Amino acid sequence: MFNNWSELLPTIKSAFGALGKSNPKMVKAYMALDEAAAENNVLDAKTRELISIAVAITTRCDGCIGVHTDAAIKAGATREEIAATLATAVSLNAGAAYIYSLRALEAHDALKK
Structure with a gap:
């Protein structure tokens, strides 16, 4: 097992x-971002959480994975929906690696001159 998710989440x-106590304005602003993203109700909670899981995968944030997977389950996401979300994240990450590989070749060509 990669993480003990039951212990990681709490x-x-x-x-x-604890961080919020030392910097309440920062945490308030951070929480306002989430509230603002959900404000127009165009996406339901489950869809927002599935997107959040995909982003957490591509940014490699274990805390985000745990928090948003828990929230997705509570919003009604199934294991199959989460697996499809992960496939999308893997696909996108592979595409990003391909694009950044092109940048490395571009850098080589520019610096070789």
Whole structure:
């Protein structure tokens, strides 16, 4: 097992609270971002959480994976929906690696001159 997700989630929430006590304005602003993203209700909670999981995968954030997977389950996401979300994230990440590989070749060509 990569992480003990049952222990990680409460640890993250506790640490998040501790940081909030030392910098409440920053946490308030951070929470406002989430509220603003959900404000227009164009996407339902499950869809927003599935997108959040995909982003968490591509940014390699274990805390985000745990928090948003938990929220997706609570919003009704199935294992199959989460797996499809992960396939999309893998596909996108491979595409990003391809594009950044082109940048490396471009850098080589520019620097070789």
